[in-house]
Amino acid sequence: MSGTRSVPSEPPLDLYGKDRSDRTTRVLDFIAESRLRWTTFVNRKEPPARVDDRRLPLVVVERRVEAHDTDVISLLLTAADGRKLPQWRPGAHLDLELPSGRVRQYSLCGDPADRNAYRVAVRRIPDGGGGSLEVHDALKIGTPVTVRGPRNAFPFVLPGYGSSAARVHFVAGGIGITPILPMVRMAHRLGVDWTMVYAGRSRDTIPFLGEVESFGDRVTIRTDDEHGLPDARALLPGVGTDTSVYCCGPVVMTQVIADAVRDMPGVELYSERFSPPPVVDGTAxxxxxxxxxxxxxxxxxxxxxxxxxxxxxxxxxxxxxxxxxxxxxxxxxxxxxxxxxxxxxxxxxxxxxxxxxxxxxxxxxxxxx
The missing domain is CATH 3.10.20.30 (Beta-grasp domain)
Structure with a gap:
């Protein structure tokens, strides 16, 4: 991402994408990163022949607080001339060019059927290099922005259309709900057999809680302050043969799921994370x-x-x-x-x-x- 700053990156700094000084969590995160490389290649494809680098001028038409602790906001972006926007599929993201020149990637979390607007959500990362702070502080209603994409590195594969699974289970942790939410909406609209566990530190920190709860008893909301840190059994209830699992969240959560799925024959795992992979087999x-x-x-x-x-x-x-x-x-x-x-x-x-x-x-x- 581009810009003028001295901090080289802005990954989520704890289990759910918010800064904490818990040393144990940081150590666990480091250990999990070092063990996670295999999941990077679970569904790896050959490099595509073309990447969509089109640049679209848009304008911010709406800002909303999506978590009660105010650390997550959503932005609604439309074309200034009202034209229809390029189509996208669940799992896609935009490169958002900020006024400072920084570029940040954010998952599209709206409805793919809506060609009139794009929605992204951003959690404030106090010490993350400035991108999220600029979104929160500078992108007011009426601000012009430029985006590149949409592009998709985390595609949703429907059962029967490229996936051998019969049902889908989603797991989202904190801000990891953003790419998962459009997948859930599509699965629900098409009558797919699906369930989801949505985890976070507390209900105040969970974005889009009302939207998620509107899907009823297919969704389990699990918070650390009420239930403690979740284990694999809590994150994967009812998951067995012929299930595809879509997970987006912190590295520790993804690793717990990856370890469990290794011992589950017939389970497909698709995952995305918002932090760089560890360097494996590197030399100076x-x-x-x-x-x-x-x-x-x-x-x-x-x-x-x-x-x-x-x-x-x-x-x-x-x-x-x-x-x-x-x-x-x-x-x-x-x-x-x-x-x-x-x-x-x-x-x-x-x-x-x-x-x-x-x-x-x-x-x-x-x-x-």
């Missing part, structure tokens, strides 16, 4: 910035993007997971270890690289920076 190398001659040491457990941001904090980035292309850079010399899911063969042959995930297949890369 050097990066040289061709335009200045500066040399940056890249440790074995750090990404190129993370280290480049320390000296070039305005370098553009967004997803930090290798699918949005925002941090693409041209490599002048050196062999690239490509770990993205989006660059085409022609782009890779031309020397393009995504700094958030890809590395050096050797000891030195020269970047056109």
């Amino acid at each position: 190398f050097r990066v040289e910035l061709a335009r200045t001659g500066e040399t940056i040491e890249i440790p074995a457990d750090k990404s190129v993007l993370e280290e480049v941001l320390k000296v070039r904090p305005d370098s553009p980035y967004s997803c930090r997971q290798g699918f949005c292309r925002t941090c693409r850079v041209r490599v002048v010399s050196g062999a690239i270890d490509h770990r993205d899911t989006v660059l085409t063969a022609a782009e890779r042959d031309a020397g393009d690289m995504l700094m958030c995930v890809s590395r050096c297949d050797g000891d030195r890369l020269v970047l056109d920076l």
Whole structure:
């Protein structure tokens, strides 16, 4: 994501996407991240031949507080001239270009059948690099914005249409409800057999609670202050053979579900997270910035993007997971270890690289920076 800032990223900082200073939670999150790499590839596809980078000028026409603690707001975005917006499917997201120049990704959480407006929701992250704060503080009604997309890295596959499952179970944690909500709406509208567990710290912190509760007894609301931290049994009630599970939330929750699904034959798992994956099987190398001659040491457990941001904090980035292309850079010399899911063969042959995930297949890369 782009912008001028000194903090390189803004992931959710605790179990449900809000800053806390619980050291135990941070340690558990780190351990879970290191064990989660296999789920990144559960439903991995070949890199697509084309990515939708169209830029759409929109305007903020509505702001709403979606959680009683006021830390989550939703924005309704429409075209200034009233034209219909491009279609999207559940699981899709937008790249939102903020007035400062930062770019942030937010899941579309409205109704895919509504071609007149896009809805996104943003949780305030006090120490997250400024993007969420700018959304909360600067994007007032009437503010013009530009978006890219929609794009979909977390598609919903209906039973009988690409999925062998007979029923669907959704799990959402905190702000992770945003991509799940349109999936639930579609499943309900089409008569799919579905259930959901929606977890959070307390009812005051859960966004879209009224919308979720409107689906009745198919949904279980579970909060830590009433029930304690959920385990796999609480998150996956009734899940068995011929069930597909869609999960979006914090790493700890996703890991609990992933561990449980390993021992459930016939269960499909689809998941999304809002934080970068850990560097696995990395080795240290050097990066040289061709335009200045500066040399940056890249440790074995750090990404190129993370280290480049320390000296070039305005370098553009967004997803930090290798699918949005925002941090693409041209490599002048050196062999690239490509770990993205989006660059085409022609782009890779031309020397393009995504700094958030890809590395050096050797000891030195020269970047056109």
